[in-house]
Amino acid sequence: MSRSEANPWLTISAQDYEGHMGPDYADQLRPLRDVFAEVYRTIRPPRLALLGCATGNGLEHVDPALTKTAVAIDIHPEFVAVTRERYGKALGAMLKVRCEDLTSCVLPSGAFDLVHAAIVFEHVEACALVPRIANWVAAGGVCAVVLQVESSGAAGTSLITPSPYGSIAGLKDTMHAVSPEAIATLFEREGMRPRRQWTVPLSGGKRFDVCEYARSL
Numbered sequence: 001m002s003r004s005e006a007n008p009w010l011t012i013s014a015q016d017y018e019g020h021m022g023p024d025y026a027d028q029l030r031p032l033r034d035v036f037a038e039v040y041r042t043i044r045p046p047r048l049a050l051l052g053c054a055t056g057n058g059l060e061h062v063d064p065a066l067t068k069t070a071v072a073i074d075i076h077p078e079f080v081a082v083t084r085e086r087y088g089k090a091l092g093a094m095l096k097v098r099c100e101d102l103t104s105c106v107l108p109s110g111a112f113d114l115v116h117a118a119i120v121f122e123h124v125e126a127c128a129l130v131p132r133i134a135n136w137v138a139a140g141g142v143c144a145v146v147l148q149v150e151s152s153g154a155a156g157t158s159l160i161t162p163s164p165y166g167s168i169a170g171l172k173d174t175m176h177a178v179s180p181e182a183i184a185t186l187f188e189r190e191g192m193r194p195r196r197q198w199t200v201p202l203s204g205g206k207r208f209d210v211c212e213y214a215r216s217l
Helices: 014-021 029-043 077-094 126-136 166-173 180-189
Strands: 047-051 069-074 095-099 112-118 137-150 192-202 206-215
Touching (some): 014 166, 069 077, 077 095, 112 126, 180 206
Parallel strands (some): 047 112
16 A cells, blocks of 8 residues: 555554554554564564654564674654664664655665565555565565464454454455465565465464565575
């Protein structure tokens, strides 16, 4: 989705987002942070791109002694401001926080050892974004994808967890389910193969499907 007044994300405050995603409702901030920590620990990327960074959840795991460049991108100006305020001092000049649309932002070809995209493809067209990501991943690099899907036997579960934050409800008409198989097919077309895959159970009949796609050397 392009950055415009019609984008429901731009009506959600950072406070509402974190309240909804926190332990009292969706309870996904901690699992997302844990997934990022695991991916980061195993990949150990000198160059990192965090797509759809929201308020920067997970950046506390980035080690500036290891990672020399980290680019965090989100479409929401307030989310970007919060991320910069929270993590700018600890990570210093190596952290670049950018307020841009993932479908049109410009990043250097082959510039990242890890591109992390968590709950991103539910909000953009995967067929347009995957080739862009594949172009950004360096030889030997990895893209880690986190998808929110229904757990087995939980058909009919809403992608949007009910909560008292009215602004969140605006996402229900634009957020869409994405199958891990469809994402795998798109990455394979770009020459990137599955490296590692696992699932993370969530409350409310959902789970995260996590898959790392690697570009060969």
